[in-house]
Amino acid sequence: MILTRGARITGAVLCAVLAALVAGWIVRDLRAVGDPWVLVRHWAGYTDGRPGNPPATLQTDPVLLVVHVLALFAALRSPVAASTLVATGLVTSVLRLPGVWTIGSSWTDGRFSDELRTRALIGTFVALAAGLALVVTGAAGRRRPEGSSEPLPTRPGRRAGVTAFLALGASGTVMTAWEIRRLLALPDALRPGWYIGGELRTLGLTATPPGWSSLALAVICLVVASTALFRAVHARPLGMIAAGFLLVSGGCGIARAVHHGWLEHFGEVGTEQQLGVLTSFLLGLAGAAALLVLARGGVESTDGRNQAYGGYGYPQGGTPGHGYPPYGSTPGYGYPGGGPHGYGYPGGGAGSPQPPASPPPGW
Numbered sequence: 001m002i003l004t005r006g007a008r009i010t011g012a013v014l015c016a017v018l019a020a021l022v023a024g025w026i027v028r029d030l031r032a033v034g035d036p037w038v039l040v041r042h043w044a045g046y047t048d049g050r051p052g053n054p055p056a057t058l059q060t061d062p063v064l065l066v067v068h069v070l071a072l073f074a075a076l077r078s079p080v081a082a083s084t085l086v087a088t089g090l091v092t093s094v095l096r097l098p099g100v101w102t103i104g105s106s107w108t109d110g111r112f113s114d115e116l117r118t119r120a121l122i123g124t125f126v127a128l129a130a131g132l133a134l135v136v137t138g139a140a141g142r143r144r145p146e147g148s149s150e151p152l153p154t155r156p157g158r159r160a161g162v163t164a165f166l167a168l169g170a171s172g173t174v175m176t177a178w179e180i181r182r183l184l185a186l187p188d189a190l191r192p193g194w195y196i197g198g199e200l201r202t203l204g205l206t207a208t209p210p211g212w213s214s215l216a217l218a219v220i221c222l223v224v225a226s227t228a229l230f231r232a233v234h235a236r237p238l239g240m241i242a243a244g245f246l247l248v249s250g251g252c253g254i255a256r257a258v259h260h261g262w263l264e265h266f267g268e269v270g271t272e273q274q275l276g277v278l279t280s281f282l283l284g285l286a287g288a289a290a291l292l293v294l295a296r297g298g299v300e301s302t303d304g305r306n307q308a309y310g311g312y313g314y315p316q317g318g319t320p321g322h323g324y325p326p327y328g329s330t331p332g333y334g335y336p337g338g339g340p341h342g343y344g345y346p347g348g349g350a351g352s353p354q355p356p357a358s359p360p361p362g363w
Contacts (some may be wrong), residue, residue, distance in 0.1 A: 002153065003081040007141020011075035011085040014130045014137065016091055019068035021123050022061050025206055029055040043253040046259060054111055056120065056205035060213070062097060063248050067241055074237070079153045083234040084139045087241055090135030092127055094216050098208050101122035102197040112205050122207050155231045156239075160293040164228035164239050167286035171246055172221030174279055179215055217245060228294075236294050243290035250284025253277070 003011070032053045033039045041049030043059040070086040075081050102108075103121045111118075156164060186194055195211035197203070203210070220242050228235040257263045257277045266274060 001202075002079070002083075002143065003075075003138070004141050004143055007085075007137050008075050008081055010141070011081065011134060011137045012072050014134050015068050015072035015075060015085075015088065018073065018088075018127060018130050019065055020063040021066065021127055022057075024039065024206045025057050026061060027052070027118075029057050043324040044255055046256060054204070056116070058111070058204040059252060060208065061204075061206070061243075062093065063245055064092070067091065078237075080233060080237050082142050083153070084237040085134045085138030086162070087234065087238040089138065091132035091241055092134070094290045095208055095213070096127040096131065096206075098123050098197060098212055099206055100128075102203075102207075102209070103205060105197065107198060108205065116205065124206070144177040153233050154236065155233045156228055156235050156294060157296075159236070160232070160296065161228045161231045163293045164235065164243075164290045165225045167290040168239060168242060168246075169225035169230070171283055172218045172225060174282060175214060175218035175221065178241065178279070179211065179218065182211070217242065237239065239294045241290055243287045243294065246283045247291060248287075250280050250282070250287055253280025254284055256280075300333030 001213070004234045027158065029039055030036055033042075033051045033055060038049065038051050039055060043054055043057070043062065053217055067088060071084050074084040076085060101359075103117055103124060108117055145287065182194065183191070192198065193209070195209055195215075197209040220238070224235055224242055228239055253276070257280060262269055262273065262277055267279075
């Protein structure tokens, strides 16, 4: 299947709206903080990078801005435009959904003005509507390529699929292990806030609760890893989105380790912090490797039945009827983030336990 011209234009407009929303909040934070470097340090999760004026954005927002801009161009020209729109819509929806209940929560009183919270809530509903519209546009705006000169959708090559399987599979597995560790270690009073947000999880106004997005990113990595191994069409755009988040998250973790001297005194820090630093290197390298191999031109599919989002491509030289069965699951999508407070973040909230020396991996 290929995307119709009308669907391409509609998808590009929706991506432009989403990009404008994120860019508007970033500009607002730049004006509120005053120093761009302070905001960058806040995004990276430095323990001494907390601005005086609480920003509304976190590390996830600039990454999502890049995703929306690239999806805009992909919608207009890419042969995998349909899968790109669906993947972007799902990522955006999962990212913004918690804002429905966190933005108006009582813990935001006094930290953000009523006007700012109203703008954030309206923007959340607009983003959710645009994300859902992207999914519908990508799924319903396809047609068979008979008589068309447009290139057919491409799927990962054999080596690219294996590389993505190893890189994203390892990342998803490690992140899942960290979440199991936190689930067992967090006190009962703090556990709900880790996943749904709360006063002791004071994040950016538009941010997603850390446990929510961390689990979602782990799920998407594992799902893309399994589908990339079978060279599914959607594995390229969805895998590149996941790899981009991993690359930024791992890079920020490495930057924190260098800034705070954890690498220089690696043998003197605790075992859990050592594992956290090593996880940052794993996520950064895995994200870079997956992004590199999936961003290269894929193999053009020749059978119309393997163009649907979630369908599998046939092996080269294969014949219809001997391909792989469709993969039926469509899990949620997430993105790494970072937060300045609470468990696993520098400067824990009042009444919270002493945080570890470094933010949790995947953030």
